[in-house]
Amino acid sequence: MISRSQQTWAFFYRDWQLTRAYWSWVVVFTFYAIVTSATVALIGVAANDPQLTLTLTIGVLLWSFLSVLFNEISMSIAFERWEGTLEYTFMAPVPRRIHLLGISLYAVTYALFRVVCVLGGLVLMIDLPWEWSQLPGVLLVLAVSSVAFVGLGLMAAILPVMSPERGAEATNILQGVLLLVSGVYYPVEVLPEWIQPLAWLSPATYALRASRQLLGLEGNGPATWSGILPELSALVLLGVILVPLGLWMFGRAENWAKRNGKLKRTG
Amino acid sequence: MAQPAATIGRPSLEVSVVAVSIRVSNVKKVFRKGGGLARRKVTEQWALQGVSFDVRTCESYALLGPKGSGKSTLIRILATLLLHDEGAVEIEGLRLPEHEAEVREIVGRVSVDAAFYKKMSAKENLLYSAFMYGHRARSAESRAREILGELGFPANRFNDPLEEMSRGMQQKIAITRALLINPPVLLLDEPTTGLDPASKRDVQRFLERVRKQHGTTILLTSHDMGEAERLCERIGLLAEGRLVAEGTADELRRKANAENLDDVFITLTGERLVDEEKDAAGVRS
Numbered sequence: 001m002i003s004r005s006q007q008t009w010a011f012f013y014r015d016w017q018l019t020r021a022y023w024s025w026v027v028v029f030t031f032y033a034i035v036t037s038a039t040v041a042l043i044g045v046a047a048n049d050p051q052l053t054l055t056l057t058i059g060v061l062l063w064s065f066l067s068v069l070f071n072e073i074s075m076s077i078a079f080e081r082w083e084g085t086l087e088y089t090f091m092a093p094v095p096r097r098i099h100l101l102g103i104s105l106y107a108v109t110y111a112l113f114r115v116v117c118v119l120g121g122l123v124l125m126i127d128l129p130w131e132w133s134q135l136p137g138v139l140l141v142l143a144v145s146s147v148a149f150v151g152l153g154l155m156a157a158i159l160p161v162m163s164p165e166r167g168a169e170a171t172n173i174l175q176g177v178l179l180l181v182s183g184v185y186y187p188v189e190v191l192p193e194w195i196q197p198l199a200w201l202s203p204a205t206y207a208l209r210a211s212r213q214l215l216g217l218e219g220n221g222p223a224t225w226s227g228i229l230p231e232l233s234a235l236v237l238l239g240v241i242l243v244p245l246g247l248w249m250f251g252r253a254e255n256w257a258k259r260n261g262k263l264k265r266t267g
Numbered sequence: 268m269a270q271p272a273a274t275i276g277r278p279s280l281e282v283s284v285v286a287v288s289i290r291v292s293n294v295k296k297v298f299r300k301g302g303g304l305a306r307r308k309v310t311e312q313w314a315l316q317g318v319s320f321d322v323r324t325c326e327s328y329a330l331l332g333p334k335g336s337g338k339s340t341l342i343r344i345l346a347t348l349l350l351h352d353e354g355a356v357e358i359e360g361l362r363l364p365e366h367e368a369e370v371r372e373i374v375g376r377v378s379v380d381a382a383f384y385k386k387m388s389a390k391e392n393l394l395y396s397a398f399m400y401g402h403r404a405r406s407a408e409s410r411a412r413e414i415l416g417e418l419g420f421p422a423n424r425f426n427d428p429l430e431e432m433s434r435g436m437q438q439k440i441a442i443t444r445a446l447l448i449n450p451p452v453l454l455l456d457e458p459t460t461g462l463d464p465a466s467k468r469d470v471q472r473f474l475e476r477v478r479k480q481h482g483t484t485i486l487l488t489s490h491d492m493g494e495a496e497r498l499c500e501r502i503g504l505l506a507e508g509r510l511v512a513e514g515t516a517d518e519l520r521r522k523a524n525a526e527n528l529d530d531v532f533i534t535l536t537g538e539r540l541v542d543e544e545k546d547a548a549g550v551r552s
Contacts, residue, residue: 002372002401010398014384017395021386021428084382088444091346092399093371258364259350261298261343 007094011102012109015072018079019110030114033064034121040185041126050129051217057128058138058211059184065115065142066149066204070175072107073100073153078160078168087263096254097247100157104150115142130215134222137214141207141228144235148203151242152178158253164262178202183209203238206231287357288452288484289322289345294354296340296508314340316508317354327478327485329495331532332505338488339379341505342456345486346376358452372400375445379457381437385430389415389440392429393447400448407447414443417476419469435466442470446477453477455487459494467494474498492528502528506536 019026037060044053080086089099122128156174160167181188181195182204188196199205210231213223257263296315301308315337322328332338343349344356347367356363358370383392390408397407412422418439429437438458445453455474459467475498477483489495495502496516503513512519512535516528523534 006398006401006403010395013398014387014391014395017387017391018384021384083384084380085384087343087346087348087378088376088382088396089399091348091371091374091376092396093368094399095368255350258348261340261349263343263348 002093004095004098007098008102008105010094011099012106015103015106015110030117033114033118037061037064037118038122038125041122045126053126054128054130054215055212055217056185057122057126057130058215058217059208060122061115061119062142062145062204062208062211063179063184064118065111066145066207067175067179068111068114069107069146069149070153070156070178071171072110073104073150074156074171074174075160075168076103076107077157078171081160081164081168090254090263096251100154100247100250104153107150107153108146111146131222134214137225137228138211141210141214141232141235144232144239145203145207147239148235148242151239151244151246152203154243154246155249157246158250161250161253161257162262164264178204181205203235203242206234206238210235286324287321288324288326288359289328289486290355290357291321291341291345292319292355293317294319294341294344294351294356296337296344296349296351313508315344315351318505318508318510319354320503320510320513322484322486324484325478325482326501327487327499329499329502330486330488330505331490331492331495331502331528332488333490335507336505337508338505339456340508342376342378342454342486342488345454346374347371372448373450374452374454375448375450376454377438377441377445377456377458379460381429381434381441383429383437383440386428388426388428389420389432390425392440393444396444397447402447411443411447414446415439418442418473433463433466435462435469438462438466438470442473450483452484453486455485457489458487459489459491471498492532496528504532504535511535 040060041053041057044050044056047053077086080089152174156171159170159174163170177198181191181198182202183191183199184204188199188205191199209218210228212218213228213231216222219227294315295313295317298312298314300310300312318337318341320328330338330341340349344351344363345358347363347370350364359373361369363370384395387395390411393411394404394407397404397411412425415425416422420436420439420443424432424436429440432440442458458474459470462470471494474485478485478498485498487495487499501513501515502519504511504519512522512531514522519528519531519535520526523531525531525534
């Protein structure tokens, strides 16, 4: 019986080694993330509006975490295509759920690292007007929303499986839509009415609302745990739906790719 | 460096020599292109048009054919990376695709391009592969070093990134990766194509040893006739997705009345095409 924990570790180990190997790119992307986040948060400082500064800061931090998480999972297949190792991964006796679990665990770890760096950078540049005691609550929201975002990432990861040429680019469209509709930098109510229903399908919408409520940016003062229960419930529900759905869709896409010879190396 | 007999191949060699390890029966595969929203016309390209052959347990079997003859398609089907449209495929009695999970545990594969994470070292790439098959780091590393030693890979390059290695060295690591998992069945898709003569010789010698000492069933695809004759007991000739002839090298030479396997292939596939042309001409006249 093959050890599933050892197989899960295989993908965590590989992604860690790749991060080490491409460390200069990690530095560049992290620096860029810090700079773009500070640029957005400083809009609130320039307006001399602590509430706006905090709203934007929460937006950049959560988006920094969720976008990296989504990107790492959705692009994992594209990376394997570029390296040429996709066939070897897919012919190994690893259940797809274990393969994707290993990738997701590393993605969560890497996304956490990135958000800590961004937070550190912001603290150096901006006097953040928030209660640090609320940080554990925000971290809990991040943890709960991670599951739903893993599900979305799995669904997006089928695109590079199905289209070696254009799949990777298509994941960026999905990520862009999430950024647009989730109210990262503005309330979703300012979106055109016909787009607004999409906001309620995005886990980021609930994660941002819950975090902002905890920090007292929405409603009257900082919310209690029971106050954000609807958002947490929505995140749990989305996770319960999206992860199995993502795994199912990935399995269908893999079967389709095996029928049409799409697992071959490209690039 | 001597290799423990039990580390590669079958746990026991007490296997009936007539047992079939790989069975391919009337396998067909067609690739369809087009048919999307923009392109309505669907074009079909037949990669395999009813291929049948058996590879006996502990046997080495070569599939020879030019580019586009269907060799790699067949290897991909056996490696569970491609689904066939018709026919039956069994490995060690396990039918594909129904038993692909079990088949993946017993099949190793080396392809023509040594596909690795080029920034990672040989050690890191091999450990990653070993972990996927549930092996522990320490035992996997020691086995990897053993196999690489047998292949003539310099031990001091074990921690170097793959991108700094020659193609010959990368292919030796690819063979090590396939053998690390202790496979009873080894699929070799043009493993020595593009290698320098010394690396080619190292690889061929090692594969001969693996076959003789450990009873691994080997299916080799190649367009190197000499390599096929040296490494394999039987040879199948594949052309345009069809198996046009099969037998030992001597049998094929006799059948084609030719002195070497290059001539055998040209004669056998050429005669078939000529015959078809003659038949067609006969019908017309």
